[in-house]
Amino acid sequence: MKKRALVLLLACLLLSGCSPFAREYVSVHDFVPTAQEPGTADGKITVRNFGGLKQALLNMAYSGQTEGSIVFDAAYEGDTTEDMASACWSVRTQDALCAYCVENIAYDLNKIVTINEAGVHISYSKVTESPENIRHLAVSSEAENLILEALDRGERKLALLVGRSSFTADDMAAQVLKAYRENPTVVPKEPAASVNIYSGTGAQRLYEINIRYGLSQEELENRLAELHGIRPFEEETEKGSEAERALAACLYLTEHCAVSEDPAANSAYSALVEGEADSEGIAFAYVALCRQLDLDCRIVYGQHDWQEHCWNIVRLDGSYYHVDVTRCAEGEMGSGFLENDEGFWGLYRWDVSSYPKCQGELRYEDVIPAPELPEEETGEEPEAGESGENLAEPEN
Numbered sequence: 497m498k499k500r501a502l503v504l505l506l507a508c509l510l511l512s513g514c515s516p517f518a519r520e521y522v523s524v525h526d527f528v529p530t531a532q533e534p535g536t537a538d539g540k541i542t543v544r545n546f547g548g549l550k551q552a553l554l555n556m557a558y559s560g561q562t563e564g565s566i567v568f569d570a571a572y573e574g575d576t577t578e579d580m581a582s583a584c585w586s587v588r589t590q591d592a593l594c595a596y597c598v599e600n601i602a603y604d605l606n607k608i609v610t611i612n613e614a615g616v617h618i619s620y621s622k623v624t625e626s627p628e629n630i631r632h633l634a635v636s637s638e639a640e641n642l643i644l645e646a647l648d649r650g651e652r653k654l655a656l657l658v659g660r661s662s663f664t665a666d667d668m669a670a671q672v673l674k675a676y677r678e679n680p681t682v683v684p685k686e687p688a689a690s691v692n693i694y695s696g697t698g699a700q701r702l703y704e705i706n707i708r709y710g711l712s713q714e715e716l717e718n719r720l721a722e723l724h725g726i727r728p729f730e731e732e733t734e735k736g737s738e739a740e741r742a743l744a745a746c747l748y749l750t751e752h753c754a755v756s757e758d759p760a761a762n763s764a765y766s767a768l769v770e771g772e773a774d775s776e777g778i779a780f781a782y783v784a785l786c787r788q789l790d791l792d793c794r795i796v797y798g799q800h801d802w803q804e805h806c807w808n809i810v811r812l813d814g815s816y817y818h819v820d821v822t823r824c825a826e827g828e829m830g831s832g833f834l835e836n837d838e839g840f841w842g843l844y845r846w847d848v849s850s851y852p853k854c855q856g857e858l859r860y861e862d863v864i865p866a867p868e869l870p871e872e873e874t875g876e877e878p879e880a881g882e883s884g885e886n887l888a889e890p891e892n
Contacts, residue, residue, distance in 0.1 A: 540565040540613070545573040550583045553601065557587065557594050557618055560627040568612040576612045580605060592696035593657050596704065597624040624704065625655040636661040639668065639703075644675040646707065647682045650716055654705040661701040665691040668703045677795060680780035683709060684719035684765040719765055726768040729788040738791060738812040739834070739863045742819065745785035746833055750825040753778060775822040779806040782821050786810060798846030805844075815856030818844075833860045 543549045543566060556564045568576050584601040587594050597620050604615040620626065631642055636658050646654045656668075663671075672689035676682060687707050694702040709716050728748055735741070749767065756772045767773035767781035779795045786793035792811035799805055800820070807820035818840045823832030831839075836854045 540567050542567045542569055544569040544571060546579045546583065549579055550586060553583055553587045553616065554591060554594070556616060557591075557598055557601075558627055560620070562618055562620075564616045564618075566614045566616060568614070570611060572612070576614075577605060580614055590697050592694045592700045592702035593627065593630060595696065596655065596694040596702045597621050597627060597630070625653060630655040630657050630702070633658045634660070636663045636668075636701075639663075639671055640675055643672055643705070644679060644682065646705075647672075647675060647679075647687065650683075650709070650713065652707050652709070654707065656703045656705065658701050658703065660699040661703075662699065663701070663703070665693055665703075668705060672705065672707060677780075680764045680795070681723055681784045684716065684723055685710060685763045719769075722769050723765050727788055729785060737863075739858055741789040742786065742791055742793075742810050742812060743833065743860075743863050745782060745789055745791075746819060746821050746824055746829075748785060749778060749781055749821050753781065753825070755822055755825050774806075775800075775820075776806040778821050778825070779808050782808050782819065794851075796846055796851055798844060800844050802845075807844075809851055809854060811852075812856065812858065815858070816852045816854040817856045817858065818854050820844075830860050834858050834863065 541552045541555075541564065543552050549566065549568075552566050580603055584603065588598055588601055589595060599619045599621050602617045602619075606613050606615070631654070633639060633642070633656055639656055639658070642656065643654065668691045669689040672687060676687055687709050689708070690706045692704040692706075694704070696702070711719065729741070729744065736744070752771060753767045754772045755778070756766075756774050758772075759774060761767075761770070761773045762776040762780075763773070764777065764780040764784050766777040768784065773781065776795070783793045783795055786808075794809055796807050796809055796818075797804075798807070800807075800823075805820075805822075807818060807822065809816050810819050811817075812834075818835045818837075820832040820835075834856065836856060837848070840854070
């Protein structure tokens, strides 16, 4: 009976339109406008929060813009007046690029109906590199190639923005010296470098590298032309063995360059063009000549007889050897050309951890051509008829 009564009750409710399932359910949410593009055809940038505002100012500064407009989205999260002042201060002082080249960021806030818009004006320093000329690096180890390119072009200022760096000013200046020492013909004399550092948040650093060549631009170009014009082995890169080519470069210097005690005569230009150099200049010149001959060669900084001295390490057929052209020029070819570590250590001192081990077996005597003996000293008896004497037995 109870089940029949329940069925009748439900039927009455349905017929009367009072169904319990006819109730309406409404879900209420905050209105979120459709996301707008960061930039529009008229060059305006739309931002929705403080992070976007700060990034918009950074983008303008990094691209070198002097004027621009920023539109605050209708659903902007924050106070536009306070955020604009805070973002300008943060960008100007906490980013390395902006701290380096941005002098000031000014702005005008206007309200157009219900939308706030800021007109931004950025002024840049006239004595720094412009933003578009600043090179961007992830880490400091990438700086060496850019420094070498700058030396090759004769640039006197280089600005490097590094995302993460622990280099000091001295560390970056040492990179300039390293680039020159590994490429001694890139400029005619050793450059000097001074470095200014500008910091951003975290490990971001901007390095302004000022390079001094000690020469006017005209002198620099003329000396480079002279230096690069000395190419005695330009067409001999494949003549003879590697050891014979290394000897040829050594003999060229012993014949064309005198040993000097002048510390200013310490460049490849001094040795190859002026014909006089100290051990560093001669070692640089040997590097240059070996590279003309397609040989792997590097300079070594160390001591000889407890005095500061430079020489070379050259790679021949997979083995490394010491070559001291200065000592060879002083008449000691046998002890200065192609020696191993054991033969050099004692009279010479160097940081063995910074250079490859020299364990080659060749020596100077193995490379020099054997002298041609006169015919009478060969020990061979001449055949009949080769000399003017009558070798026939006398008749009785």
